[in-house]
Amino acid sequence: MGKNAGTKPEVTVVIPNYQGIKYIGACLDSLYGGSMVPEVIVVDNGSKDGSAELLAKLTSKRGNGKYPSCRLVRFQENRGFPAAVNTGIRLAKAGYVILLNNDTEVDRDFVKNLYRAIRRRKDAFSVSAKVLSLRQPEIIDDAGDLYCSLGWAFALGKGKKRTAYRKNAEIFASCACAAVYRKSVFETIGYFDENHFAYLEDIDVGYRARISGYRNYYTPDALAYHAGSAVSGSRYNDFKVRLSSRNSIYLVYKNMPFLQMLLNLPFLAAGTGIKALFFLKKGMGKAYVEGLLDGIRLSLSEEGRRQKVPYRQECFWNYVKIQLELWQNTMRRITG
Numbered sequence: 001m002g003k004n005a006g007t008k009p010e011v012t013v014v015i016p017n018y019q020g021i022k023y024i025g026a027c028l029d030s031l032y033g034g035s036m037v038p039e040v041i042v043v044d045n046g047s048k049d050g051s052a053e054l055l056a057k058l059t060s061k062r063g064n065g066k067y068p069s070c071r072l073v074r075f076q077e078n079r080g081f082p083a084a085v086n087t088g089i090r091l092a093k094a095g096y097v098i099l100l101n102n103d104t105e106v107d108r109d110f111v112k113n114l115y116r117a118i119r120r121r122k123d124a125f126s127v128s129a130k131v132l133s134l135r136q137p138e139i140i141d142d143a144g145d146l147y148c149s150l151g152w153a154f155a156l157g158k159g160k161k162r163t164a165y166r167k168n169a170e171i172f173a174s175c176a177c178a179a180v181y182r183k184s185v186f187e188t189i190g191y192f193d194e195n196h197f198a199y200l201e202d203i204d205v206g207y208r209a210r211i212s213g214y215r216n217y218y219t220p221d222a223l224a225y226h227a228g229s230a231v232s233g234s235r236y237n238d239f240k241v242r243l244s245s246r247n248s249i250y251l252v253y254k255n256m257p258f259l260q261m262l263l264n265l266p267f268l269a270a271g272t273g274i275k276a277l278f279f280l281k282k283g284m285g286k287a288y289v290e291g292l293l294d295g296i297r298l299s300l301s302e303e304g305r306r307q308k309v310p311y312r313q314e315c316f317w318n319y320v321k322i323q324l325e326l327w328q329n330t331m332r333r334i335t336g
Contacts, residue, residue, distance in 0.1 A: 009039035011115045011180070013098045014088030016081055017055065018045040020102035023227060024055060028067055030105040036112040038098070040070040041091055043084040046077040051102075082192035082201045085176070089191065092183060100224070101177045105134060107223035114180040117168070117219040125189075125214035126181045126206065128174035129222040130165065138162050141226045142178075144171030144218035145203060148329035149264045150271030151248050153203045156218070171218045172325065173206025178224035185214055193254070193307055195298060199240065200247040207255045208309055213318050241284045242291035245275070249295025250304065257311040260323060267330065 013031060017024055024042075031040060042059070044052045052074055059070045073087055089097050098114055100106070110129065117127040131142040143157035143165035155175065157165045174181075176192075179202075189208040192201045206216050228235075252261060252268060261268075272292065279288040298304045 009094040011036070011096045011098060011111060012039040012041060012088075012092035012094040013100055013111065014085055014092065015040070015042045015100050015102055016045060016084035016088070017042055017047060017051055017102040018078055018084075019047050019049045019051060021047075021049045021051040021054060023103040024051050025058070026105050027100070027102055028058065028070065030107075031100070031111070032067055033108065034106065034111050035109050036115065038111050039093055040067070041073065041088040042070060042102075043073045043088045044075060045079060045081075045084050046075045080194060080197035081176075082194040082196055082198075086191045086194065089181075089183060089186060095183050096180055097183050098180045099176045099178070101226060103134070103227035104131075104178055105225045106178070110178075110222045110224060113219065113222040117217065117221065118180045118182060121215070121217060123213075123215050124182060124217055125185045125209035126174035126179050127217045127219055127222075128171060129178040129180075129224045130162075130218070130220045131175065131178050131224050131226045132162055134225040134227040137225055140164060141228060142175045143220070144169065144216075145173045145175050145206070146329045146332065147172045147203055147207065147326065148271075148333050149267035149323075149326040150274070150330055150333070151252055151264075151268045152271055152275075152333060153200060153248075154333060165218070166220050168220070169218045171216050172210070172329065173203045174216050174218075176202035177226055178222070182214075185209060185212075188212060189214075195250065195303060195307060196247050197243060199244045200251050204247075204251050204254065207251070207322075210322055211255065211309060211312075211315055211318055213315065236279075236282060236284065238284060238287040241279055242287040242294070245288045245291030246295040246298065249292055250298050253295075253299035253304065254308050257319070260319065263323070264326070 055072050058066045059072045061068045118124050128144045133139045133141045140157035140160050142155040147153045189212050192205050279285050
């Protein structure tokens, strides 16, 4: 199943890199040491920590590069996660594209098992891997993502033992930290929304796929190990809180028709209030509220309105299914 010279690759791996000097070398080592070696594209987001120079050395075509087949694209500035992965996806020669964070290492059969998982499901837009903590590999970091009517996205399995979530399952959206996507679907639903810059862009693209009738899945057979918060520095900080709250508003505006927004308004108001209190206690209430206001401004802007998913009558039952799932996921989140 490996890639042969002169043939079209079966799968492409796209790695966005920003300030990944501590991790990118090990990430590539694990990828190229796998049982199925894919086409690999690394997109550097204007790194200033030396990782771009390290990548240039590793991918050198002059005979001294460790991975000369790896393609490196370098931006002059940080254009955000969506811009980086969109560039890689468009350059990918394969029909299936794996997105992989730079602060991950993967199991030997990671690529092969993700590729097989999405090939088995003709209705799949994406398949999410089982992501374990790099520092505590006995702990799950992500087993697929859910989204609920409170306006919250959450990772299944986070903090639980690695022996949990051992079955294939349908999820709301894949975590773009380590997931495979069917490239052709992007031409139908659009690519990652670059207005997000970072956070919730994977929920957004998975949501859009669901509206169009595609599905997202999780497989425990593909294992990745994730350091987490390698760029932002911590689980909670003003940068992440502000961007996440902004994008949570924008996500609802983009994907829900007006009547669905009204239907969910009590839940969304409750979810926003609960998070406001949570971040207020952490001393980040100002960042959270500023993010909400930014999200409203973005949604009402010309660019925000242009990105709104138009309602299509033929997708009515997809909206119904999504709404029922939002309520079900709310109960799942509340009950733990």
